[in-house]
Structure formats: C-alpha cells, structure tokens
Amino acid sequence: MGVENILGGFAIALTPYNIFIAVVGITLGTIIGVLPGLGGANGVAILLPLTFAMPPTSGIILLTSIYWGALFGGAITSVLFNIPGEPWSVATTFDGYPLARQGQGGQALTAAFTSSFVGAFFSIVLITFFAPLLAEIALRFGPPEFFAIQFLTFSSFVGLGGGNPLKSLASILIGFILAAVGLDIVTGQLRLTFGFVDLMKGFDFIIAVIGLFGVGEILLSVEEGLRFRATRTGMNLGVVLDTWKILPRYARTFMRGSFIGFWMGFKPGGATPASFMSYAFAKRFSKHPERFGKGELEGVVAPETAAHAAGVAAILPMITLGIPGSPTAAVMLGGLIIWGLQPGPMLFVDNPDFVWGLIASMYTGNIIGVLMVLLFVPFFASILAIPFGILTPLILMVCAVGAYAVHNSMIDIWYMLIFGVIGYVFKKLDYPLAPLVLALVLGDLAENALRQSLIMSQGSLAIFFTRPIAGGITAVAIFFFALPVLTAWRQRLRAGPAPPRPGA
Amino acid sequence: MRGADLVTAAVLMLLGGVVMYDAVRLGIGWGQEGPRSGFLPFWLAVLLLVTAGLIFVQALLRRSAKRFVEREQFRSVLKVLAPAAAWVVLMQFVGLYVASALYMGVYMRWIGRHAWLLVAGLSVGVPIVTFLVFEKWFLVPMPKGPLEAWLGY
Numbered sequence: 264m265g266v267e268n269i270l271g272g273f274a275i276a277l278t279p280y281n282i283f284i285a286v287v288g289i290t291l292g293t294i295i296g297v298l299p300g301l302g303g304a305n306g307v308a309i310l311l312p313l314t315f316a317m318p319p320t321s322g323i324i325l326l327t328s329i330y331w332g333a334l335f336g337g338a339i340t341s342v343l344f345n346i347p348g349e350p351w352s353v354a355t356t357f358d359g360y361p362l363a364r365q366g367q368g369g370q371a372l373t374a375a376f377t378s379s380f381v382g383a384f385f386s387i388v389l390i391t392f393f394a395p396l397l398a399e400i401a402l403r404f405g406p407p408e409f410f411a412i413q414f415l416t417f418s419s420f421v422g423l424g425g426g427n428p429l430k431s432l433a434s435i436l437i438g439f440i441l442a443a444v445g446l447d448i449v450t451g452q453l454r455l456t457f458g459f460v461d462l463m464k465g466f467d468f469i470i471a472v473i474g475l476f477g478v479g480e481i482l483l484s485v486e487e488g489l490r491f492r493a494t495r496t497g498m499n500l501g502v503v504l505d506t507w508k509i510l511p512r513y514a515r516t517f518m519r520g521s522f523i524g525f526w527m528g529f530k531p532g533g534a535t536p537a538s539f540m541s542y543a544f545a546k547r548f549s550k551h552p553e554r555f556g557k558g559e560l561e562g563v564v565a566p567e568t569a570a571h572a573a574g575v576a577a578i579l580p581m582i583t584l585g586i587p588g589s590p591t592a593a594v595m596l597g598g599l600i601i602w603g604l605q606p607g608p609m610l611f612v613d614n615p616d617f618v619w620g621l622i623a624s625m626y627t628g629n630i631i632g633v634l635m636v637l638l639f640v641p642f643f644a645s646i647l648a649i650p651f652g653i654l655t656p657l658i659l660m661v662c663a664v665g666a667y668a669v670h671n672s673m674i675d676i677w678y679m680l681i682f683g684v685i686g687y688v689f690k691k692l693d694y695p696l697a698p699l700v701l702a703l704v705l706g707d708l709a710e711n712a713l714r715q716s717l718i719m720s721q722g723s724l725a726i727f728f729t730r731p732i733a734g735g736i737t738a739v740a741i742f743f744f745a746l747p748v749l750t751a752w753r754q755r756l757r758a759g760p761a762p763p764r765p766g767a
Numbered sequence: 768m769r770g771a772d773l774v775t776a777a778v779l780m781l782l783g784g785v786v787m788y789d790a791v792r793l794g795i796g797w798g799q800e801g802p803r804s805g806f807l808p809f810w811l812a813v814l815l816l817v818t819a820g821l822i823f824v825q826a827l828l829r830r831s832a833k834r835f836v837e838r839e840q841f842r843s844v845l846k847v848l849a850p851a852a853a854w855v856v857l858m859q860f861v862g863l864y865v866a867s868a869l870y871m872g873v874y875m876r877w878i879g880r881h882a883w884l885l886v887a888g889l890s891v892g893v894p895i896v897t898f899l900v901f902e903k904w905f906l907v908p909m910p911k912g913p914l915e916a917w918l919g920y
Contacts, residue, residue: 429825433822440811455808457789664901667909667910691771692771722797
C-alpha cells in the first residue's frame with residue numbers, strides 16, 4: 264500500500280492504448296445506457312467476449328468504462344425522455360424531466376453529469392484508501408467467513424431490497440438452483456440434468472444477464488408501446504458554465520449524496536435505495552421542499568450523486584472479497600475468472616498491476632466520461648430518434664451475438680430467449696432479477712465455501728457462529744433476513760389490537 | 768395479475784419438487800468427502816417450496832383488478848417474440864449472418880413499415896459490419912452456414 268502503487272496504476276491507465284480503450288468503452292457504454300433494453304449489466308455481458316484477446320487490465324478498463332458510460336447514459340434518457348434506463352435513475356426523472364419540459368434541459372443534464380462525476384469521484388477516493396485495507400483483512404478469512412459474507416450479500420436483498428421479501432428470496436433460490444445444474448466438480452456427479460446432454464454444461468450467468476435484462480426489457484418496452492417524446496437538449500458551453508456557477512450552492516447535498524451512495528453501494532442492490540434516500544433527504548432539508556417534483560435542480564443533484572457513488576462502490580467488494588455488489592460487477596467478476604485471475608483479496612498480492620491499473624482507470628475513466636457526455640449529449644440523445652421497428656431487431660441481434668460468443672454454442676441463444684421470457688414475466692410480477700443473477704454467479708463459490716466450512720466443523724453449522732468474524736457477519740445477515748418480519752410486526756403493534764389485513 | 772402470480776408460484780413449487788427429487792437421488796447426507804452432491808440442492812428446494820407456497824397463499828388472499836397483460840399488449844409482445852424464435856431456428860441452418868439479414872429485413876418492413884431502400888441497406892449492411900468486426904477483427908466466430916462456406920469461411 265502506498266502512493267507508489269497508485270502512481271504505478273496511473274502509468275498503466277494512461278498509456279495511449281488504454282486511454283483509447285476508455286474512450287471507446289465510454290462511447291459504447293453511453294449508447295448502451297441510452298438504448299432501451301440495453302443497460303450496464305447486459306452491455307458489459309455482450310461485449311465481454313471482445314476482451315478475451317486483450318490484456319486483462321485493458322479488458323477491465325473497457326468493461327468499467329462501459330459501466331461509467333451506461334451510468335451517464337441513464338441520466339440522459341431520464342432527463343430528456345422521462346425514461347429511467349435503470350432503476351436507480353427513477354428518482355432523477357422526478358425533477359430532471361420537468362426541468363427539461365421548462366426548457367432547462369441543458370441545466371438539468373449538466374447538473375446530472377456533474378453530480379454523477381462528484382459521487383463517483385468520492386467513491387473512487389474511498390476505494391483507493393479502503394480497498395487495500397479491506398483486502399488485507401480479507402486475506403485472513405477462511406471458508407466460514409466467505410460463506411458468511413455471501414449469506415450477508417443475499418440477506419441484504421431480502422431485508423433492504425424493498426418489494427416483496429418472499430419474491431426476493433425465491434429469486435435467490437432459483438439462481439442457486441440454476442447454478443447447481445451440471446457437473447458437480449467435487450463429487451464428479453451430474454446434478455439436475457435428467458439425462459439431457461445440453462444441461463451438462465449448466466447455465467452461464469452471462470447468458471442469463473443478456474436474456475433477463477436485455478430481451479426481457481425489450482419485451483416490456485414493446486408492450487408499453489414505447490413512443491419517445493423528445494425535448495431539445497439545449498446544451499452548450501454557456502449553459503454548462505452557468506450551471507457550474509450555481510452548483511456549489513448544493514455542496515451539502517453533494518456530500519450527503521456521496522456518503523449515502525458509498526455506504527449503501529458496497530452492499531448489493533444499494534444504488535436504487537441510495538438514490539431515493541438521497542432525494543428524500545435533500546427534500547427534507549431543503550428550504551423549498553414544495554419545489555421538488557416540479558423542476559428543482561437539487562432534486563437532480565441528490566439522486567444522481569448517490570446513484571453513482573453507489574455504482575462505483577459496488578466495485579469495492581468485487582476486487583477485495585470476490586463478491587460483486589451489483590449485476591454489472593458480477594459480469595466483470597466473470598470476466599476476471601475468464602482472464603485467469605482469481606477475484607478476491609489475493610488480487611492485491613498476485614496481480615497488483617491489474618488492481619492498481621483498474622483503480623487508476625476509474626479516475627481517468629470518469630474524467631474522460633464526464634467531458635465526453637458534456638460535449639456529445641446531442642449525439643447520444645439523437646440515438647433515441649431511431650424508430651423502434653429498427654432498434655428492436657438490432658438490439659436482439661447484438662444480444663444474440665453476445666450470447667453465442669461466450670461458449671460458441673447455439674443452445675445459449677435459445678437459453679437467452681427463454682431467459683428473456685422469464686425476465687419479462689418476473690419483472691411484471693415484481694420478482695427482482697438482480698439477486699437471481701448474483702446467486703447464479705456466486706452459486707459454486709458459495710457452495711464450496713459451505714462445503715469446506717462443514718468439513719472443517721464435521722458437519723456442524725455452529726462454525727458460522729463461533730468464529731468471531733463469521734459470527735458477527737452471520738448475526739447481521741440473520742437480522743437482515745428477519746427485518747421484513749420485524750417491521751411488519753412493529754407496524755402491527757403500532758396499529759393497535761385489531762390490525763388491518765395486509766394488502767387488503 | 769392474481770392468476771399469473773398463482774401460476775408462477777405453482778411452477779416454482781413444481782421446480783422445487785423436481786429439484787428435491789433429483790437431490791434425494793444424489794444423496795443429501797454426509798459422504799466420504801463431506802456433504803454429498805444433493806445436500807445444498809435439497810435444502811434450496813425445501814426453501815423454494817416453502818417460499819413459493821407462501822407467495823401462492825399471499826396471492827390467493829389478495830384481490831387484483833389489474834390484468835397481467837392486455838390483449839393488445841400481448842399481441843405486440845408476440846410480434847417481437849415469434850419472429851425472434853423463427854430467426855433462431857433459421858440460424859441453425861443458414862448461420863447467424865444470413866438469418867439476421869432476413870430477420871431484420873422482415874421485421875423492419877413488416878412491423879416498422881420502413882422504406883424498402885432503408886430496410887435493404889440496414890439488413891444487408893449491419894450483418895456485413897458485424898461479420899467484419901467479429902470474424903475479422905476480434906476473431907470471435909459466429910454460427911455460419913452455406914453462404915459463408917461458399918465464400919470460403
């Protein structure tokens with residue numbers, strides 16, 4: 264740990280080739296973020312095969328740059344078209360779209376991009392300092408600790424994810440079951456294949472991501488009969504500079520949003536609640552809460568800062584613990600494995616060039632990103648002028664190419680379509696998709712950790728409670744799992760002796 | 768919504784049952800090398816059965832006037848899904864590029880009702896560009912058919 268590490272990282276991130284890669288990634292990412300049906304997670308999944316031939320550091324720079332671009336792109340559609348590309352952009356539409364309707368689109372976009380940049384930058388600085396410390400602690404972890412952390416990951420979806428906790432749990436279980444299909448590497452037995460040869464390879468989560476998020480999203484969009492009613496961007500240098508003069512007034516909102524974002528973000532599924540929380544806080548502490556929802560600039564600053572701080576923070580557990588904080592981070596983790604790197608604390612020991620190159624590229628990528636989106640908003644916004652009859656087959660083709668390239672197997676394109684239908688149905692019924700994908704990614708790792716722990720303890724589950732670190736984490740996880748029951752119980756107590764029937 | 772919720776929960780319970788059946792066959796107890804192959808799937812299946820069962824009961828108790836999907840909406844979804852399925856079937860015989868060209872042409876003309884010239888340009892141009900990017904530049908092979916073979920790929 265030290266300054267020389269991060270300087271070494273910059274030496275890698277600032278080579279002309281890697282800067283070129285970052286520019287390409289941000290351009291592609293922003294386009295992906297603007298297009299309906301393509302978001303960070305499946306954009307990264309589709310383009311993952313292109314990185315196989317690159318050095319791992321350039322590969323991860325491409326993937327993270329796509330991610331930053333997609334985050335910026337989400338803000339464009341939220342403000343100009345009232346279409347949140349991602350769940351965490353929903354709060355941005357509350358004030359962003361009214362501003363755009365009032366002809367203040369340029370101001371709203373400048374505020375959104377600047378906030379994104381500030382939030383992201385705050386998280387990156389924290390990651391730079393905390394990642395090596397966390398990795399050092401994690402180096403002392405054994406299988407029980409890793410299993411406890413995975414347990415915690417999934418408990419936070421159930422306890423903090425919002426929505427129906429039972430459906431979150433069902434999604435997690437489906438993900439783990441899908442992960443178990445195929446060859447069990449420990450015993451050499453075939454599981455859940457029922458004699459079908461095609462099932463022997465199991466389900467790849469990248470295909471699931473492309474299907475669930477990509478194809479599923481398209482089916483949802485056509486159902487809604489998507490019509491874009493574009494407002495003009497109204498972006499130029501004057502507007503940008505004028506907005507920058509106003510923004511320092513919201514310094515407190517920036518700080519609050521960054522903290523909320525980072526704190527929520529390194530836990531899975533944190534970006535969406537972080538953006539709403541930040542918006543709610545900004546409204547509460549504002550002198551003019553009545554202006555929120557009608558086009559208040561602070562209402563754009565708050566959620567964007569938090570969402571991006573959270574989006575960046577999701578990288579922290581991925582590089583230090585080998586546990587991704589978001590579906591997009593999960594796909595990147597898949598990339599690490601394919602490139603032959605072992606995600607987790609050993610990265611800092613075995614591949615310092617890679618880790619520090621990645622961290623340095625987060626600085627450069629976000630700086631390049633904010634400059635590019637500020638300059639080229641009209642170009643990116645014009646993408647949505649492409650009619651849906653042309654976009655749909657194009658996006659489906661891109662999805663199919665990405666799905667096939669993972670294993671060069673035709674069956675994967677079928678899986679993609681099937682996952683698309685599942686994604687469509689699940690989204691309509693409020694089954695969350697992110698926990699399913701994370702469970703599918705972490706399934707084998709979690710099972711190995713569980714098995715090794717149980718072998719250590721000769722089959723006793725007590726090992727997850729008696730070891731100090733594992734015990735603490737398990738306790739928090741159990742608390743999160745119990746949280747929905749506890750809150751329902753507390754509400755019932757408050758409501759008095761005759762509680763109303765839930766959902767009635 | 769209620770009907771779809773009930774059906775989905777029932778399907779998930781069925782999935783739980785199927786997984787449980789196979790887990791028992793694999794062995795759910797303690798083997799020579801620790802927990803046997805069916806150990807984790809068995810408990811996942813138990814939990815899924817319970818969870819999906821609770822979702823089922825929850826849906827039964829709740830009334831919902833909203834329908835899962837309106838007829839008109841369902842038609843637009845099928846208009847995307849059916850050609851896509853046909854496209855994937857076709858892909859197995861003529862390869863990804865030719866199938867995509869046909870699929871894009873048909874879709875853009877039939878659903879999008881765009882001008883012939885635009886349709887032709889895009890549906891031929893995009894697969895060619897994809898071919899150059901993937902097969903030539905990044906050396907990622909895609910499914911190919913007789914046309915590519917005839918061209919020498």
